[in-house]
Amino acid sequence: MSETIRLDDKLVGKDQPAYIIAEMSANHAGSKERALEIIRAAKDAGADCVKVQTYTPETMTLDSDKKWFKIDKGTWEGENLYSLYQKAYTPWEWQEDLKKEAEKIGIDFFSTPYENTAVDFLEDLGVEFYKVASFSITNLPFLKYLAQKDKPIIMSTGMATLAEIDEAVRTIREVGNEQLALLNCSSAYPSIADDMNLKNIKNLEETFGVPVGLSDHSLGSVAAVTSVAMGAKIIEKHFCMSREIENPDSSFSMEPDEFKKMVNDIRAAERAIGKIDYSISEKEKNSRIFRRSIFAVEDIKAGEEITEENIKIIRPGFGLKPKHWDNVLKTKAIKDIEKGTPLSWSMIK
Missing domain, CATH: 3.20.20.70 (Aldolase class I)
Known part of the structure; x- marks a missing residue:
């Protein structure tokens, strides 16, 4: 053979x-x-x-x-x-x-x-x-x-x-x-x-x-x-x-x-x-920004609670990943967050 x-x-x-x-x-x-x-x-x-x-x-x-x-x-x-x-x-x-x-x-x-x-x-x-x-x-x-x-x-x-x-x-x-x-x-x-x-x-x-x-x-x-x-x-x-x-x-x-x-x-x-390959191509890397992430959809004042009304999971992908949604809810902002800002850990307590 x-x-x-x-x-x-x-x-x-x-x-x-x-x-x-x-x-x-x-x-x-x-x-x-x-x-x-x-x-x-x-x-x-x-x-x-x-x-x-x-x-x-x-x-x-x-x-x-x-x-x-x-x-x-x-x-x-x-x-x-x-x-x-x-x-x-x-x-x-x-x-x-x-x-x-x-x-x-x-x-x-x-x-x-x-x-x-x-x-x-x-x-x-x-x-x-x-x-x-x-x-x-x-x-x-x-x-x-x-x-x-x-x-x-x-x-x-x-x-x-x-x-x-x-x-x-x-x-x-x-x-x-x-x-x-x-x-x-x-x-x-x-x-x-x-x-x-x-x-x-x-x-x-x-x-x-x-x-x-x-x-x-x-x-x-x-x-x-x-x-x-x-x-x-x-x-x-x-x-x-x-x-x-x-x-x-x-x-x-x-x-x-x-x-x-x-x-x-x-x-x-x-x-x-092609071949079996799960690495990310350069073109795919450029597309990753169009994944969803957590954004402020209302102005949030320092000390204000993070709720389902003032944040959403939307495109693009510059904010925290959607998997962190439950961890973010009911935390408090440690500084003013303007509407349309991608959420990051440095913004919440």
Whole structure:
């Protein structure tokens, strides 16, 4: 078990800022130039990393029109699996250039392989860490093969029961790979708030002793920012240049300005979370004068009794603290006290 993992030159996990991944997926819409543009835009939007997916239609499914290969509901309703993957996949011959572009501009680059030949390809490419998609979490032979590369693995847990997650984690650890992070995930496209169960983040962290984050397919940034407040250390969001560029992922992807705002909100949330600290900041010290304290609200002559009629607990805080109220009542003024004067011990007997 490890509370942190290293992704390229960054530590991810306990006491570290959230690692933010821009998922390209199909948003290149068949254009290598757009894929390169997405990498540059992700960097400008504040992402730590850009992710692609490495598969071909043939490595994912069978070219068949039988009913089992048809999608009958959801975002891709009516699609045939093989034709969907034809539209969505990132050509392998692009990926070396995409990685070089990421390295040139200073953003991390990695991929989601779906079977062993994709892992071999990415190993030859020199990818330093991997993503396991929710749909692969039960493919234990594949997880074992990937884990044997002894590189960090970020694994999404969408659709998985706790038992299935445990089985996948044990499969990775049994080959000696402890470089693992888990992402809470709702594998619906788009996800809705009712299905996200962000409380799983803390539970996954406590159960498996690994860094935990969120693979977020919901619209907007509320879930991502909230998850950081709940302990998420990795945020993955689909990223596009424009949702008007149609592709299988565009409808639930973030445009650059939206992604940048999300990043800024996450960083602001991290600053607000801060640390356990009850010391008083300089700004708070300046505000303390607006607490209530005991003031004379009538002119009080020397020798006159202090009563509820001639003193009150009001703002600002220059007088005796309210906790002294009972001790002050029925004492006597030892000098004249003008209305509007903060009470002090030197004024009463």
